[in-house]
Amino acid sequence: MSTTEQNGSGRVLLDYLKCAAVGVRIENIQRSFGDNYVLRGVTLDIEPRETVVILGKSGSGKSVLLRHIIGLECPDSGHIYVAGEDINDPDFKKNHVLAMVFQSSALFNSLTVAENVALYLREHKIFADESRMNEIVSSALEIVGLKGRGDDMPSQISGGMKRRVAAARALVMNPDIILFDEPTAGLDPMMTRTMGDLIRGLNDKVEITQIVVTHDIDLAFYVADRIAILSEGLILEVGTPDQIRSSTNSGVIDFIKPQFE
Ligand SMILES: Nc1ncnc2c1ncn2[C@@H]1O[C@H](COP(=O)(O)OP(=O)(O)OP(=O)(O)O)[C@@H](O)[C@H]1O
Numbered sequence: 572m573s574t575t576e577q578n579g580s581g582r583v584l585l586d587y588l589k590c591a592a593v594g595v596r597i598e599n600i601q602r603s604f605g606d607n608y609v610l611r612g613v614t615l616d617i618e619p620r621e622t623v624v625i626l627g628k629s630g631s632g633k634s635v636l637l638r639h640i641i642g643l644e645c646p647d648s649g650h651i652y653v654a655g656e657d658i659n660d661p662d663f664k665k666n667h668v669l670a671m672v673f674q675s676s677a678l679f680n681s682l683t684v685a686e687n688v689a690l691y692l693r694e695h696k697i698f699a700d701e702s703r704m705n706e707i708v709s710s711a712l713e714i715v716g717l718k719g720r721g722d723d724m725p726s727q728i729s730g731g732m733k734r735r736v737a738a739a740r741a742l743v744m745n746p747d748i749i750l751f752d753e754p755t756a757g758l759d760p761m762m763t764r765t766m767g768d769l770i771r772g773l774n775d776k777v778e779i780t781q782i783v784v785t786h787d788i789d790l791a792f793y794v795a796d797r798i799a800i801l802s803e804g805l806i807l808e809v810g811t812p813d814q815i816r817s818s819t820n821s822g823v824i825d826f827i828k829p830q831f832e
Pocket residue numbers: 604607609627628629630631632633634635636674753786
């Protein structure tokens with residue numbers, strides 16, 4: 572039984588999540604920093620309700636790509652479409668919630684863990700009823716394995732725990748699309764499993780679209796509907812875990828081989 576299934580009150584959050592079926596098209600994205608050509612024409616379609624893992628080595632441009640998908644950065648050329656709309660079009664209407672779990676976690680140090688998770692709900696006045704809001708926040712903390720840690724300050728918790736708080740904070744936004752940047756980096760094996768179970772559980776139980784970038788090959792094969800290999804600024808190959816495992820592309824084989832020896 573997965574950790575998510577064991578968590579009775581994690582169910583409160585799962586029942587609360589109501590996601591629209593939203594796909595993402597990444598079309599020929601190019602981005603350079605000076606003469607560092609990081610993204611050289613990345614094209615990838617992510618179907619509504621799919622969990623796609625973009626797998627690449629450190630420095631391959633995964634975080635840069637995610638920042639383009641959420642519109643934090645503009646490409647030199649190419650387009651990002653969310654539900655068929657170009658996000659960099661001046662007429663783009665933000666009809667869908669995208670929530671990002673940043674590699675750096677980006678928590679507010681002056682707020683408790685629970686206050687960090689509740690911030691979006693408070694600012695957007697999502698709940699008139701404080702106790703319902705607290706119930707959702709507690710459930711989100713429980714689902715990421717941080718039950719009872721709501722009163723801690725960020726300075727009192729580890730980097731891996733901060734990442735999980737960031738995941739809880741993203742989930743309570745009720746996103747249509749959730750993006751994870753290196754969700755397991757710095758986590759011990761048990762918490763890596765918790766994070767993997769969380770992503771898998773969301774895929775199974777909620778109609779959410781998930782984009783995960785990581786260099787964690789085990790995680791990719793554990794959670795992905797499809798895996799896209801990012802290398803040298805391009806998507807080298809995309810396919811189901813079985814297709815990637817049996818790929819004959821030498822770049823893909825070199826990348827994943829150590830895992831299956
Ligand atoms: N704002 C920036 N200015 C200049 N160069 C940048 C900037 N952001 C990223 N880069 C460069 O882009 C490349 C890709 O960076 P990115 O952070 O996307 O890698 P990554 O695949 O996420 O790596 P990691 O697995 O270590 O997180 C690196 O060479 C990095 O130095």
